[in-house]
Amino acid sequence: MESFVDFTNRSQGRDQLFRATQYTCMLLSYLLEHKADKEKLVMKLKQLESSMSSGRKMFRLGNTVHALVAARRTTQLPDVVPRFCLTTSNLTRALYFVCDAVLWLRSVGLQPDINKQKWRNWATKCYYFSLLMNLGRDWYEISWRLEQAVRKKNTKENSSWDKEDQELNCLKCDSLPSFLPLLFQILKRHPPLLLDTVKNLCDLSSPLDALGIYKTNAGVIGFCGLISSLVGILTLASPHLKLKQ
Amino acid sequence: METWVRFSAQSQAKERVFRAAQYACALAGDALRRNGAGSGVLDRLRQLEAHLSLGRKLLRLGSSAEALEAAKRAIHLSDMVLRFCITLGHLNRAMYFACDNVLWAGKAGLVPSVDQEKWSHRSFRYYLFALVVNLSRDAYEIRILMEREVGGKRAKGVENGRLLQADNGLQQLGLRLQVQLRLLAHVLRNNPPLLLDVVKNTCDLFIPLDKLGLYKTSPGFVGLCGLTSSILSILTILHPWLKLKP
16 A cells, blocks of 8 residues: 555656546447447446546646756757757647646636637647657667667677678668567667657557547547556656656 | 746645635635625636635545555554544544545546535544644644743743732733743744644634534635645645654
8 A cells, every 4th residue: 555655646646547547438438338228337437537637637737847847857968869859849748738728727617718629729739749759759769779789780790601691691681571570679678668659659549539640439549548558657656667868 | 947846746735736726716706705796707716616626636536545554654653642643633534535535426426326415524524533633732742842841941940930929819820821821932933843733723623613514704714724724734845844743
């Protein structure tokens, strides 16, 4: 119980638990929607989902400052690509939180004449852009590790094989079949990178659907959201699994 | 900005800010109603207050476990009175949070058959018990400190000669009371955490007293008390030395 208390004492921990619950409800209500005698349960799941969602919107008030502080921190990174990607990602996240706060004001009734659709559209675009920047950074991390691994493999084979076989093997190195196993090897050796990539890819499903770029259904969004929340909980519970910035 | 990030990383801190906002809405609503504001503004304030309250209830969903953990830790205290008061206070808080979770389940529509009135009364009763126990603990701490002060003064050989000079019984009583009050003020001034805790618990006391109908005040007064205690609570989070230990 002590570890549960320690975990939920952090604001992020509680938020990830609520997020996981919200997406589980979304997934379950999609799966049970057309079943015969489950209408009451589906309605309760939808109500739980909406109360989690509106509660989380309230807790997110003030996260703009978090994102700006994180952006300031990432401007100090040594490599150019992560510095650019993460700073842009944090700045667009700050914008997303601003739009989110405006939407909260409207949902609470303080400013009823706000154009909900427009602000929601802006919020989704900002979130989508920040996810793309995060994925860009993930891809940079993967690609330089891939390059390093290929170079290591080449030097190992150069030292042990004859010259004729060398060219053959160099061709083999660049073909696709050996690229995928190498990729899996790299991801297996760096769990934080794997978890971060999986989380960002899963988070992508919701804005892709909302912006109409790649329409899926509530079940897919719910499932992806649940996976990303579980990854978030995992990285909070074991901080060594979090990708260092 | 860094302070805000560190502050809001604790979920209790954000909850206190929302509590302050909720009671500020109650206070503002009452003040505006007295000054004849339109029903539109009052409705909006009431809606905001309800949203904040429901949001806080959601945020408190795991707090029973926290209170039970704190009670478990308090059992190992050395002082018997403190051990009793603090453990009992935490246990009552745990019950209060449990009732609060039931209220949330009812308001969120998960268990529509919850009797809001009954469970609300129950939760406020536990809250009242917890506050009374906390105030008893404060009184015990004050008494110990006052005794220590008096003992210290006697050791230094300082006597209050005026008491011997008073011939009227009532005058003697008045002087004794004056001495005690001065001693109390001295003790509280030298112990900011204790003073803060006493003021916070006293302010909080008016909320369940009003809600349970034991001592009815006005919604504005309840709002002011709630706002004061929330601000003091935020102060103890920002400056942990101001928190009464244990």
